[in-house]
Amino acid sequence: DAGVIQSPRHEVTEMGQEVTLRCKPISGHDYLFWYRQTMMRGLELLIYFNNNVPIDDSGMPEDRFSAKMPNASFSTLKIQPSEPRDSAVYFCASSFQGLIAKNIQYFGAGTRLSVL
Amino acid sequence: GENVEQHPSTLSVQEGDSAVIKCTYSDSASNYFPWYKQELGKGPQLIIDIRSNVGEKKDQRIAVTLNKTAKHFSLHITETQPEDSAVYFCAASNTGRRALTFGSGTRLQVQP
Numbered sequence: 565d566a567g568v569i570q571s572p573r574h575e576v577t578e579m580g581q582e583v584t585l586r587c588k589p590i591s592g593h594d595y596l597f598w599y600r601q602t603m604m605r606g607l608e609l610l611i612y613f614n615n616n617v618p619i620d621d622s623g624m625p626e627d628r629f630s631a632k633m634p635n636a637s638f639s640t641l642k643i644q645p646s647e648p649r650d651s652a653v654y655f656c657a658s659s660f661q662g663l664i665a666k667n668i669q670y671f672g673a674g675t676r677l678s679v680l
Numbered sequence: 681g682e683n684v685e686q687h688p689s690t691l692s693v694q695e696g697d698s699a700v701i702k703c704t705y706s707d708s709a710s711n712y713f714p715w716y717k718q719e720l721g722k723g724p725q726l727i728i729d730i731r732s733n734v735g736e737k738k739d740q741r742i743a744v745t746l747n748k749t750a751k752h753f754s755l756h757i758t759e760t761q762p763e764d765s766a767v768y769f770c771a772a773s774n775t776g777r778r779a780l781t782f783g784s785g786t787r788l789q790v791q792p
Contacts, residue, residue, distance in 0.1 A: 568723075595778060607724070607769065607782040620779060655723050659778070667712050667778050671723030 568672035570656050576678045582644040585675045587656030588637055597657040597669060598631055598641050607655075613639065625650075646679045653677070682707040684772050686783025693760050694791050701786045703770035704752040710772040713746060713753045714780070718767045727768075728755070760790045 569588040577583055589596050597612040611621040616633045624631070628647070633639040643650055653676050657669040683706040693699050705713075711732035716724035730737045730744045730753065737744050741760075746753040757764055767787050771780040 597779060606784045609779040609781075612779050614778075620777065657723075661778075667773050667780075668714070668726055668729065669780060671716075671725065673721075673723050 568656055568658050568670055570654075570672035570675050572675060573673065574676045574678075576680065577646055578680050579647055580645045581679075582642065583646045583650075583677060583679075585641040585654050585656075585677070587639045587641070587672060589639070589656070589658030590660075590670055591637065593658035593660045593670075594636075595659045595661065595669075596633060596639050597659075598639070599655040599657065599671075601653045601655060601674070602651075610641070610654075643677075646677075648679045651677055651679050682710055682772055682774075682777075682781040684770060684781050684783040686770050686786060688786060689784065690787045690789070692789045692791060695760060695762060697760055699755075699757045699760055699764070699788055699790075701755045701768055701770070701788075702752060703754070703772075703783050704750075705772045705781075706751065707772070707774065708751070709774045709776065711775060712773050713744070714771050715742075715744060715755050716769045716771065716782075718769065718785075720766075724769060757788075760788075762790050762792050764788060765790045 571586045598610040601607045609623045611631045613633045631641045653674045655674045657671045659669045686703045714729035717727045718724045741758045743756040767785045770783040
């Protein structure tokens with residue numbers, strides 16, 4: 565398997581523009597997580613899905629952020645409008661619960677977002 | 681919610697020496713404790729994990745210990761090599777809330 569695939573790897577945009585980050589989880593995984601990494605706040609959860617249903621979005625900063633998972637193989641994180649403080653590396657991760665409860669999360673390479 | 685504290689923030693060792701990174705957690709319901717290694721420009725990669733029904737786990741040069749009573753767990757790397765240089769994160773989660781709460785990270789530098 566190619567692992568968790570994120571696109572784009574880098575995104576530079578201007579304040580006020582809409583940004584869409586994309587994630588393809590590992591095939592067969594039933595959990596998908598979006599994390600954000602900054603120097604100030606470290607790695608923090610934004611939202612996670614189970615079987616395409618959002619379970620916990622308490623980490624989503626504000627209404628400017630939204631996430632969707634239309635099917636088991638694709639998720640998006642959208643920021644509209646973007647602000648300079650949204651500049652960070654955004655990671656997508658996926659995991660599979662299976663018959664034995666496991667929470668091994670596999671991370672993508674991340675999208676580095678710069679909002680000017 | 682869960683809070684994970686990690687120390688030290690930076691650690692420099694000589695090649696061949698051991699390195700120890702320590703974490704504490706606050707939520708007694710946490711039962712899964714993974715350690716991730718993050719290299720520059722890459723996503724975190726799981727290197728070892730431990731569950732609350734186990735006190736110690738070892739995988740070659742890497743070991744993790746867990747003290748549930750004190751709510752702390754540690755990563756031990758023996759015979760360090762330059763390729764061990766990276767940022768290491770501890771994390772915690774529980775069966776009910778599967779998202780990971782991460783520590784703040786430790787930048788390990790192994791001097792050749």
